[in-house]
Amino acid sequence: MVMGAAAENIEPLRERPRVNQPDVSLPPSPYPRQPARIIRDHDEAVAVARELAADFAVEAALRDREGFLPIDEIERFSQSGLWAITVPKAYGGPELSFVTVTEVLKIISAVDPSLGQMPHNHFAFVEHLKSDATEEQRRHFFAEVLKGVRFGNAMSEPGNRPVNDMQTKLTHVDGGVLVNGTKFYSTCALLSHVVVIVGKDDKNEHFFAFADRAADGLTIVNDWSSFGQRTTASGTVIAKDVFVPYDRLVPTPFSKGLPTAHGAVNQILTAIVDLGIAKGALDDTVAFVRGKSRAWVDSGKAMASEDPFTIAAVGDLAIRLHAAEAMMERAARLVDVGLADPTADTSAAASIATAEAKVLSTEIALAATNRLFELAGSRATLATHGLDRHWRNARTHTLHDPVRWKFFHIGNFVLNEVRPPQGAFI
Template sequence: MGTLPQTKIDYSIHPRVNSTDPVAPRPRPTTPAHIVKSDAEAIEIAERLAEKFKVGAALRDREGLLPIAELDEYSQSGLWSINVPKAYGGPGVSYATLAKVIETIAAADPAIAQITQNHLAIVGTIDLDGTDEQKRDLFALALSGIRFGNAFSELKSKNVAAFETHVVFDGDQAVVNGEKFYTTGALLAHVVPIVAVTEDGQAYLVFADRDAQGLTVTNNWSSFGQRTTASGGVRIDSVRVPKARALHVTSFEHPTVAGPVSQIIQSAIDLGIARGAIEDTIAFIKTQSRPWIDSGKETAGEDLFTIAAIGDLEIKLHAAEALLEIAGRAIDVAEADPNEATVAEATIKTAESKVLTTEIAILATNKLFELAGTRSTLAEHGLDRHWRNARVHTLHDPVRWKFYHVGNYYLNGVNPPRHAWN
């Protein structure tokens, strides 16, 4: 806690967010990534990395510095392949463990955690929709330390599921044309999976190398929150990819865990934002806040109303934490035995989790300033990043629809729809 670290950075060479300067594709790792051996090891690695990532989080946010060195260490740690199935050489950890890993990283720096989101969701999609040959090929890349970005959402289409990016097949090649936005992870990825549809509406995930001819990644993410995710745009001009790396996506046409897997990662990020904000609130109150004059107390931490408010935040944080784990276990069950009942249960539990993590993220980041006092808003502390990150990231998949689907499930027995945002 305290003022921003005065780390010296050569801004003339360090890539920054929302810049017109080109960012060269990241070199592929020269040594294989670590392979995680167990759920416990995954959490231990996440905790160790989080301690390091937290140190520069406020500085990176303030200066708009892309977390390049941090990402390299993160993907080499083995945490980017923890949901590769054991049958293909991965650890195949519980989705409750995966959520805990993401929450831990997000509490330190939610931008770094969000960059992982699409990669892990794509690993899950490979498992659900890939042929055996594609699984062996693409899982091997993930296990070696290759990072998948994403070219999924589109800025100008009618809604999030109306894709205008198209793929045609020319012999043994897939040819893709289109434009994407909100492409978190693409800028610093080694491979950019592109969602595209055929003329008759079939969906494909086309894995293009980051330096493929015709693929242009734009560093133009200008949001006030989650600034250093570099979630800009991707332009795809007749990008050619081997047909073997065009994965036909059918996982939403029948019961699978595709939706809940994507959603639980989002929920874990929000929970991490809340945890980080509460930790900083407590630290600030203990070290820098003054007691309110009417309290009659010597320190801010003795204020009765402040004590009660911290208690309320911790209780709601722990409730969200518990439901996140319940959702992860429900996904594990549905993954092992996918059917209408198990997938609906996993989807609903994950939706419930996302409601609570959204609420605690917004509440905690608001309460930070109320409880810590006016001096906590000074730029030197960089605490405004918590509210900005929470406000922006919780816009992903609006929870107002989660309430509806959860209520309809319990009241009327109606299973929630299956798509990537549910």
């Protein structure tokens, strides 16, 4: 893993669009000119992810520091076929499991968690299409995904209302709906081909509106200004009378009141990014201590890597990382079961297991990114190394939803046999 980026590497990138330039309009990403690669199995997916990660790592610190949007990287990522690995075999895809999805996203997130976060909602929407779309919609959208088309997210809304209090309106007109509303935390919308907007109609029924990124009335504002996860392009989406035909409108699963594992899907796609951040931070800690840190004088050792307290601390982090990885794989298997057979029991099992994995991934992400500096020493704080991005990314992304509520739902299930609520946040 490459911890920093050479200064000369910045020159070819200076013309790239940057994050948080709300007054600069970025044209929609062109649709793929050739089909994406078709990945056939778990081993191939992991191999492709590792190959991409090696390349993405080279300028990861530079992209973070300068705020360069990963336009070339995301194009390679989606054209690699990794964004299509859950498309069903009946529609030409490999239909790989969430064990594979989480392993792929962990590998990418370890080097650049902004890139690792970008397919989150894309994978979630593919699952929604499987369970809630019509046959015609599935044929259309899965063919698009296999070409390399990317779905962006427009779900959360600005303000201090509860996250599930949607104000975006869908007004029925001849042949479809007009979409009006404002969204924030719109991960990947700026660099997507299709923006999936969640809204409700006059009957309070909620739908996913699959709007073309270039649709009239749809504006994506590049105003994401967080100190972490800087290059996820998670700005503001403004829809003003955006027309979406009925054949691009899909009902949301949560409005049906039926058992579903879709909440666990959303959660595990969040948790795996945190786990990737933890792995990347621990990898960089080990590399820095081995090659750049110096031993503390009281240790009597010549090398920082020989310091017994440093050795013990790294061992502690490794144990916690491996425990989180094991819990994540267990959760992914239960998510697969819940998707294949969505009963009240399988959905609850998937949600609880994912909540447990989310707790551990959050804890190790924050611990590993914080202890990096304690173990590597003061020189690890120098800007040239770019190691502060690990902590900033972990602190930002683990705020996605409060872990304190995970403890409650897990405890309530174990102690009182109360199943967790259905929804995207458990």
